[in-house]
Amino acid sequence: MDAHEFKFSVFLSTVILESGILLAHGPLQQRIVLDAAWERPVRALSAAPFGRDAFTALAPDRAAAPAVFRALRERQLIVPEGCDEVAALRDSFGRRPEDSGHDAAAPAASWPASRYGLPQRLSTAAAAAGAGKPVRVLLIGGCVTQFTEEPLHALGRELGLDVRTEHVWPGPSADLARSVRRSRPDVTVYQPGVQPFLTGLFDGAHTCDDEERAHRLALMKNALTLSVRALAEALEGSLGLVHNVAPPALSPFGRFDFAEEYGLRRVVAELNLHIDRCVRGHSHLMVVDEERLVARYGAAALFDDLVFPFGHHGGSVDPGDERPHQLPALGRALAGEYLACLRAHRGIGRIKLVVTDLDGTLWPGIAADDGFDWIDGDATSRWTHLGLHQALSVLKSRGVLLATCSKGDAHATLGTWEKAADRLPLGPDDFVLHRINWLAKSENIADLCTRLGFTPDQVLFLDDNPVERAETATALPGLHVAEGPVHGFRELLLSSAALEGGRRTREAARRTDTTRAMLRREELRAGLDRNAFLRSLDVRVRVTRAGEEHLARAAELFNRTNQFTTTAWRTTPEELRRVLTEPDTHLHVGDVCDRFGDYGLTAACLVRNGTVTAFAMSCRVIGLDAAVPFLVAALEDGAGGRHALSAGLTGRIVVTDRNTPARELFADAGFEARGDDGLYLLTDPGRLPELSELPVTVLSATAAGAGGP
Structure with missing residues (x-):
């Protein structure tokens, strides 16, 4: 017999559907749909307590049983035997007023107690396939956010994520913080623009004058400032997504909205600008841009204000259906945005290199034969290819590297392109490497990966020829290959979360130049x-104790570095800010340059309580042997230049599948290995290399002495 027994909830209700069986917990508003084959096990197990073994034995597919059991437990459709569900429910509502359907500080009936949207469907096949990486999403908002739950589960499975959702209605800042602390989500979505807030701004706009509209807008801005600040603090560095507000398709002022000092267009613009300002100050927050979704898909396809009042702000509706509902387009669009934001913020599946074919892809025809006369025309194909050029130029500014891989004669192709470069958004120098020859394209792309230190899953390939696409995809498993016609490439490049590397930085914008160097x-x-080579480069490392202005870039280095990292530690600027308030803690950053270029802030070292807990250096400067000089300078500055204080410092190497270049860092700096767990100890500070004897010039207050830089 199992050590633990369970039972189906006393609040369980079931409905037989054409597509399966619906299980629901009315008081908790929890629902799930299982395949029809689960009807018999549910009926059989509802009569008496059971264990996991009994649940598995009756499952239509034993491999699916663990996932289905977990899903039912999470929704409290299955509870431990002996659980007093009535008392637990009463206690839960007492502690969580927002979950009972009402904000404790709001008038009764301000919030609906209904649960909208479709229930999650968990098929036996999906359950048997096993869960992906768990991602917990807390949704704080109106019914619109509830309608994202089912598509979040479905899209998550496609991306290898096991998305688990919880929804609460918005309330005061204190309730918001309590919800976050209780749920401990990976992602928190906050939709402030729900009906009670927007009614005064939108629905009543035509009933009051400009002064009153300005006053209501100011109140809304103040409320947003407090809410976003409370959200940022409660999240403690985890990702938060803040909705802005999509403008209604129509204005109560009609075509004369422009004539109002505070027309609806201005109200929405100022509201969204304010949300941007509130969010911009927190690196772990992002904006869910409803306005951009409307621009892309159309207001009529997403929102309901062509039928419902302006402030309802729900998804598009079927006027003939009286049930509270919405059509699924908005839910799917928002769910896609939430997961895209998560992937972009964490760098999940990030693409670092785009390799493009030339003839027929980057331009029409064959450049070596046809030249670039197409630039002077006005055909659709001209604008299609210029649009692709521009999209690649945008990626270059974000720090994504570009390379070419094309069949042809390199001398003829590049020569013709160079002559026309001043008439195009991209010239040959905007690409880090060119592979223009008659070799198989998979061979050329493999060589590009080797030269640049990338794996195929970090590379996207563009080619108009489906045969070439198939050859590269077969030969290089993991390579991302854009499918479809060339005119679809631009949308992919500008919308894929894998091609967004976070907020723009100076280092990212210069990545092409630094990589070429x-x-x-x-x-x-x-x-x-080796030493003669390094001295010929005139390598300089400027070491600085990190200030507020360095935290965002330092966090980016810790999060994005996979090769020269000692512990693969991931963090946020907010966490770094808190860590640096601890005693005996210091963070140093390093700017590296040589005679070929300035690589910017490319190194970070965190020492906490006598231990180097995190060290990261960009792969672009690994070949400059700057790691040991930077580490030594950081340690010496942390000790105030007194070597004796460095005795007893420790460091640790946490081995990953990609950090081979960093594994000898502490040994090369004079530390001694202690045991097999990656621990290193500096027993004798005299073993630290003398900075003046290294072939790299170090610039720091300690290294330069009094009056140094």
Whole structure:
């Protein structure tokens, strides 16, 4: 017999559907749909307590049983035997007024107690396939956010994520913080623009003058400031997504909205600008841009204000259906945005290199034969290819590297392109490498990966020829290959979360130049010994104790570095800010340059309580041997230049499948290995290398002495 027994909830109700069986918990508003084959096990197990073994034995597919059991337990459709559900429910509503359907500080009936949207469907096949990586999503908002739950589950499964959702209605800031602390979500969605807030701004706009509209807008801005600040603090660095507000398809002022000092267009614009300002100050918050979704899909396809009042702000409706509902377009669009924001924020599946074919893809025809006369025309194809150029230029500004891979004669193709470069958004120098020859494209792309240190799953390939696409996809498993016609490539490049590397930084914008410099260094290295090579580069490392202005970039380095990282520690600027208030803690950052270029802030080292807990250095400067000089300078500055204080410092190497370049860092700096768990100890500070004797110039207050930089 199982050590633990369970039972179906006393609040369980079931409905037989054409597509399966619906299980529901009315008081908790929890629902799930299982395949029809689960009807018999549910009926059989509802009569008496049972264990996991009995549940598995009756399951239509034993491999699916664990996932189905967990899903029912999470929704409290299955509870432990002996559980007093009535008392637990009463206690839950007493502690969580927002979950009972009412905000404790709001008038009665301000919020509906209904649960909208479709229940999650968990098929036996999906359950048997096993769960992906768990992602907990807390939805704080109106019925619109409830309608995202089912598509979140479905889209999550497609992306290998096991999305688990919880919904609460918005309330005061204190309730918001309590909800976050209780749920401990990976992602929190906050939709402030729900009906009670928007009614005064939208529905009553035509009943009051400009002064009153301005007053209501100011009140809404103040409320948003407090709510976003409370959300940011409660999340403690985890991701928060804040909805802005989509403008209604129509204005109560009609075509004369422009004539009002505070027309609806201005109200929405100012509201969204204010949300941007509130969110911008917190690196772990992002904006869910409803306005952009409307621009892309159309207000009539997403929202209901062509039928319902302006302030209802729900999804598009079927006027002939009296049930509270919405058509699914908005729910799907928002669910896609939530998961895209998560992937972009965490860098999940990030693409670092786009490789493009040339003839027929980046331009029409064959450049070496046809030239670039197409630029002077006005055909659709001209604008299609210029649009692709522009999209690739946008990615370059974000720090995504570009390379070419095309069949043809390199000299003829590049020569013709170079002559026309000033008439195009992109010239040959905007690409880090070119592979224009008659070799198989998979061979060329594999070589590009080797030269740049990427794996195929970090690369996207564009080619108009389906045969070439199939050849590369077969030969290089994991390679991302854009399918479909060339005119669809631009949308992919500008909308994929995998091609968004976070907020724009100076280092990202210059990544093409710094990578090209790295490649020139590699060419120079041939024929020189190591020290002579480094001295010829005039490598300089400027070491600085991190200030507020460095935290965002330092967090980005810790989060994005996979090769030269000692512990693969992930963090946020907010967490770094808190950590730096601890005693005996310091964070140093390093800017690296050589005679080929300035690589910017490319290194970070965090020391907490005598231990180097995190060290990261960009792969673009690994070949400059700057890691040891940077580490030594950071340790010496942390000790105030007194070597004796460095005795007893420790460091640790946490081995990952990609951080081979960093594994000898502490040994090279004079630390001694202690045991097999990656721990290193600095027993003798005299073993630290003398910075003046290294072939790299270090610039820091300690290294330079009094009056230094």
